[in-house]
Amino acid sequence: MTLSIALELVNNPPIFFLDEPTSGLDTVTTVQCVKLLKQLARQGRTVVCTIHQPAASLLEMFDQVYVIADGRCIFQGDTAAMVPFLQSIGMPCPRHHNPADFIIELTENQDTINLLCQEMLNGKLYKSAKLENTPNEPMNSMELKICYQIEDDAPETEIMLSNEKCTYKVPEYNEISDSSSLSSQESQTINSSMAWMKVYKSSECCGYPTTYCEQFRILLCRMLLQISRNRQGLYIQLVHHIMCGILIGLCFFNMANDGTQMFNHLKMCVGLVIFFAYTQIMVPVLIYPQEVKLVKKEHFNRWYSLTPYYAALTVSKIPVQVFLNILFCTIVYFMVGVPFQLDRFTVFCLIANIVSLVSEGFGLAIGSVFNVRNGCAIGPTAIAPFLGLAIYGFDFAHRIPLMMKILMKTSFIRCGVVAMVLTIFGFDRKPLECQDVYCHFAKPDVLLNYLDIENTSVWFEIFIMLSIMFVFRSLCYIGLRWRFAT
Incomplete structure (x- = not known):
């Protein structure tokens, strides 16, 4: 107590x-x-x-x-x-x-x-x-x-x-007018307390005693300390990324340089994006609703504002998340046989991290509004339309209507798959190896033309994913503000 x-x-x-x-x-x-x-x-x-x-x-x-x-x-x-x-x-x-x-x-x-x-x-x-x-x-x-x-x-x-x-x-405590009845220590304590309260009120920023920057700094340090103390959780995530990276690498071992494995190339890109999507969506859905209860109490007590808290929440998860994603990408990149180029590998890791951040924002948006039980049902249900749009129309890409193409751009998974294909088979990549007499998709440009993505760019797909991430994280912020208001 x-x-x-x-x-x-x-x-x-x-x-x-x-x-x-x-x-x-x-x-x-x-x-x-x-x-x-x-x-x-x-x-x-x-x-x-x-x-x-x-x-x-x-x-x-x-x-x-x-x-x-x-x-x-x-x-x-x-x-x-x-x-x-x-x-x-x-x-x-x-x-x-x-x-x-x-x-x-x-x-x-x-x-x-x-x-x-x-x-x-x-x-x-x-x-x-x-x-x-x-x-x-x-x-x-x-x-x-x-x-x-x-x-x-x-x-x-x-x-x-x-x-x-x-x-x-009615007694008033604005001033200590008669300190003769109090001991010197009590009088000094009360006067110093009242002086502090006057300073508190005069320095109050939007109802809080410290600035937003100071709140952000303190919250960020606290969150990083909490993450570092959760050793078991860190070990689980580390083993998860390493094992999944090795399994995906074994499934598509050295296929990225084989001109006869076009459909396996697409499966690999879809599998990579889905891994980052489901890994980062379900963790906030399962964990964050419990944290919201504590944050609601601390915010009600006016310890800190919602804006610096949400900024610290976003930044605190980036270091571990980026490290694990790069570790996973490194294992997969070299095991599947993608030719090593620094710019290609950098963009490969960049796309993986952006998909991860978008997925995390989607999970936080669900976790900020719903409890664990409802979130477990809503999370997979809500991700299903994005997944359906991601795998739609690869075999008849040129016959997809314009409105359907616009609708597919709302799926961050689809954007991630397209960006991953452009990264692996773009950047002026040389023709793939072909062990048969004829390989129709040995040249990367033929594959890009078949998928009808030769006129787009990696940076455009990244821009769309960043826009979707902004929408999801804004929904999370709105959801938290709604929870705190109720």
Whole structure:
């Protein structure tokens, strides 16, 4: 519980709502916890706690008490005013008896609850034990009187009750006007706290104490630390990429330089793109919904804004993702027999990483809105149309209608496959080896013409994928903002 309170103090909120802060604590820790909360209240914060049957010594530490029975208010006011109030209505608390236990025992009788509720006007009255003398009616300084005060926003309220007028002043913590009654240490603590709160308010940027750049830096460091500590997850991803790279390399071993394996060339390009698509889509769908719950709580506590969080989330995943993708691409590239050229290998890895980033954005968009159960159903269902458009029409490319060609450009998997084919068989590649008498697709230009992609370019397909990635990640941002607003 003390750790939870410490986490809430990160952003120094002016108001605390704590649900049973002493639950599960021993007596000593309970007293320390309440003393800490009282110290926080003395520094200018408002601390509201729900607590059940506290000890008498613990009850005295609270400044005000609000007691509820059957959903109705049976007492509201200063803690010191509760016993005199009960005595004034003919229900005196026995000596050496815990007032908290006594008032709870009174609630066992429904008639008593009705009486107490009527006396308090169901919470519309406030019982105060701190009164100031009014000019027209002197008061004995040693006498304790109970004053009924109707709640009001005014700092000072005067009411009449049984021909007696009393005044209650609401304490203000903007300044420490009288520090003579406080010790030097308490006065210094309160003044420094109030000075800090003034600086906090003056330096507040869009409701946050730090700038977006500082929030981004802190969040990025935290996320990178979390990734580095998840050693098991990193090992699993590493083994996954290495094993899949070796398996794909064995399936298409040294086929990229064989002019008789045109359809295998297409299968290899489709297989590579689908690997990156499904690998990066399903991980956020399964993991991110749990993280959204924590982020929603931290954002509600105003620890950070959504924009720097989302930027840090995007950047933090890039280093590991790029490293694993390049490792996978290196294994596949040399095993399938693609001629090594630095520019060809660079673009090959670039396309793989872009497809991976687009797929991750698609998975995050689903994970930010749906829970794990619904996401597992929606993820494969939503990816199916992109996959269908990716493999459509390779054997009759020149007869595809114009509207269908435009629709196919909305599939990032299709764009990735086309870009991969252009990378492997473009860049002025020399004719492929041919072991038969005649190989129709030995020349790369013939293959590109057959697929009707000789008039496009790798960079155009990359641009389309980047545009789709922007759309998916924007949907993820909108989904997070919608989740935080609900």
